[in-house]
Amino acid sequence: DAKTTQPPSMDCAEGRAANLPCNHSTISGNEYVYWYRQIHSQGPQYIIHGLKNNETNEMASLIITEDRKSSTLILPHATLRDTAVYYCIVRVERGTSYDKVIFGPGTSLSVIP
Amino acid sequence: DVKVTQSSRYLVKRTGEKVFLECVQDMDHENMFWYRQDPGLGLRLIYFSYDVKMKEKGDIPEGYSVSREKKERFSLILESASTNQTSMYLCASSVPGQRSYEQYFGPGTRLTVT
Numbered sequence: 748d749a750k751t752t753q754p755p756s757m758d759c760a761e762g763r764a765a766n767l768p769c770n771h772s773t774i775s776g777n778e779y780v781y782w783y784r785q786i787h788s789q790g791p792q793y794i795i796h797g798l799k800n801n802e803t804n805e806m807a808s809l810i811i812t813e814d815r816k817s818s819t820l821i822l823p824h825a826t827l828r829d830t831a832v833y834y835c836i837v838r839v840e841r842g843t844s845y846d847k848v849i850f851g852p853g854t855s856l857s858v859i860p
Numbered sequence: 861d862v863k864v865t866q867s868s869r870y871l872v873k874r875t876g877e878k879v880f881l882e883c884v885q886d887m888d889h890e891n892m893f894w895y896r897q898d899p900g901l902g903l904r905l906i907y908f909s910y911d912v913k914m915k916e917k918g919d920i921p922e923g924y925s926v927s928r929e930k931k932e933r934f935s936l937i938l939e940s941a942s943t944n945q946t947s948m949y950l951c952a953s954s955v956p957g958q959r960s961y962e963q964y965f966g967p968g969t970r971l972t973v974t
Binding site: 779781788789790791792793796836838846847848849850851 | 864893895902903905908918919950951952960961962963964965966967968970
């Protein structure tokens with residue numbers, strides 16, 4: 748699976764959009780980009796995933812560049828509860844029945860009042 | 861909304877005790893997982909189950925066993941707890957196949973073995 752690079756930490760003002768970047772320059776055509784987050788002392792939370800089109804759900808938007816070498820997770824109106832570590836993962840959707848989640852270091856997002 | 865619940869948030873056990881961690885999901889997911897999470901080591905898969913009574917070992921199954929008698933419930937058993945099993949234990953569930961990486965996690969059980 749392709750390696751991802753994320754900034755170790757970011758700050759965002761409450762109410763503003765949080766834009767979390769992820770580089771995955773070695774991504775291949777059948778690899779999806781997934782985002783999870785983990786709030787301190789809680790279980791990880793799936794946020795969103797995509798292949799090449801931009802995706803949006805009730806939590807966030809995922810913008811993937813045309814060459815797919817990078818992506819950005821956007822939290823449109825960050826709240827204090829969005830303070831968490833955000834993980835960008837690139838995975839092939841395998842034909843097997845399951846896959847295990849593996850996290851890298853991620854980006855620690857601090858939303859500031 | 862998917863809901864995955866775990867029986868305890870915090871647990872303290874003594875070395876040598878048998879420990880049961882329970883996980884229940886309400887989304888009728890076929891797949892259920894047990895991970896442990898330790899600082900600097902990230903998430904590590906202990907066991908996985910893809911159906912009732914079916915299980916597969918993950919990366920670190922030693923010292924653990926699992927039970928899945930009902931689709932919604934997946935139990936992790938520490939046969940004889942040891943101090944190196946002090947950790948955060950996370951249960952997750954998912955549908956099989958292409959969306960199996962979209963996993964829904966419980967709140968975690970922080971187990972301390974003294």
